[in-house]
Amino acid sequence: MTDFTTWALDIQQRTEHALEQLLPKANIAPQRLHDAMRYALLGGGKRVRALLAHAAGSLCDANANKVDIAASAVEMIHAYSLVHDDMPCMDDDDLRRGKPSCHKQYDDATALLVGDALQTLAFQTLATTEQNLDFTPEQQLKMLSTLTIASGSRGMAGGQAIDLASVGKELTQLELEYMHIHKTGALIRAAALLGAYCANQEDKAKIAAIQQYAEAIGLAFQVVDDILDTEADTATLGKTAGKDADSNKPTYVTILGITRAKALANELYENALAALKPFGEEALRLRQLAQFIMQRSF
Ligand code: GRG
Numbered sequence: 001m002t003d004f005t006t007w008a009l010d011i012q013q014r015t016e017h018a019l020e021q022l023l024p025k026a027n028i029a030p031q032r033l034h035d036a037m038r039y040a041l042l043g044g045g046k047r048v049r050a051l052l053a054h055a056a057g058s059l060c061d062a063n064a065n066k067v068d069i070a071a072s073a074v075e076m077i078h079a080y081s082l083v084h085d086d087m088p089c090m091d092d093d094d095l096r097r098g099k100p101s102c103h104k105q106y107d108d109a110t111a112l113l114v115g116d117a118l119q120t121l122a123f124q125t126l127a128t129t130e131q132n133l134d135f136t137p138e139q140q141l142k143m144l145s146t147l148t149i150a151s152g153s154r155g156m157a158g159g160q161a162i163d164l165a166s167v168g169k170e171l172t173q174l175e176l177e178y179m180h181i182h183k184t185g186a187l188i189r190a191a192a193l194l195g196a197y198c199a200n201q202e203d204k205a206k207i208a209a210i211q212q213y214a215e216a217i218g219l220a221f222q223v224v225d226d227i228l229d230t231e232a233d234t235a236t237l238g239k240t241a242g243k244d245a246d247s248n249k250p251t252y253v254t255i256l257g258i259t260r261a262k263a264l265a266n267e268l269y270e271n272a273l274a275a276l277k278p279f280g281e282e283a284l285r286l287r288q289l290a291q292f293i294m295q296r297s298f
Contacts, residue, residue: 004288008051015050018068019075022125036106036114041079044097049074053195055285056210060199066134069125070143070194076122077151078187080115087111098238143194150190159183171250185218212275217290220268224294226251227261237298269294
């Protein structure tokens with residue numbers, strides 16, 4: 001079996017290729033919108049959600065070509081959320097993935113439309129049968145409903161609303177956790193589940209374990225993000241460092257302090273690994289990915 005870095009690079013490259021194929025070409029009208037969609041989605045990002053979909057897919061023995069479709073749809077939703085999040089009416093950030101954020105490179109109206117169009121392209125990708133010949137309609141519906149719920153007001157968009165409403169407020173750890181389970185966790189959980197749903201046969205025990213793993217690692221991802229926001233620099237992060245503290249936003253570091261925040265991240269990592277205990281080598285990629293999420297520097 002290949003080492004993790006080689007595997008991850010392969011997934012990142014095949015995801016890039018799948019997204020490039022699924023996006024409208026930049027010379028197709030409306031050119032500016034299509035160009036901006038490609039700017040926001042291609043050539044950047046760690047593709048953690050695609051890696052999760054493939055790692056979960058590999059535990060369930062799913063066909064990797066099918067997982068590419070699921071992974072692409074999740075990466076489209078993620079990219080849309082970043083484009084909207086960076087806009088002046090939300091987090092107001094000029095830098096994303098080491099380059100000017102979408103509204104800076106284009107304009108606010110274009111960025112708004114990029115988010116809208118990437119979101120609908122994600123659902124189109126899962127629903128369009130010509131691309132998904134091997135999927136059963138039941139599989140497609142399951143993936144669609146999982147991703148819509150994870151993205152909407154009971155998932156990511158709801159978490160973002162809570163985030164915006166909590167600026168300048170003191171939150172308890174439980175309230176902060178509730179926000180992140182929705183804002184970041186819901187899509188991470190959906191990424192893993194969609195990967196598993198690509199398998200020809202559902203294994204309920206594996207799906208339950210994947211769900212438990214993804215919930216723990218999704219939260220760990222956020223705790224690590226808060227730690228990086230205080231400890232890493234802007235050049236390494238590819239986005240403005242210290243943004244949360246500057247925006248007067250509660251984070252795991254402000255609530256717990258750096259030492260307890262690191263201990264919490266480790267505890268969540270251990271919980272994620274514990275969920276995979278019943279599985280041997282088949283869960284290797286999920287284990288390695290958990291480690292990657294913990295050790296990431298941006
Ligand atoms: C606008 C509806 C709407 C939602 C936005 C996820 C989100 C909700 C905003 C992102 C804000 C943020 C920085 C959250 C912290 C965790 C996070 C999602 C970081 C970015 O994800 P990475 O690190 O990014 O996976 P890359 O660029 O590697 O894909």
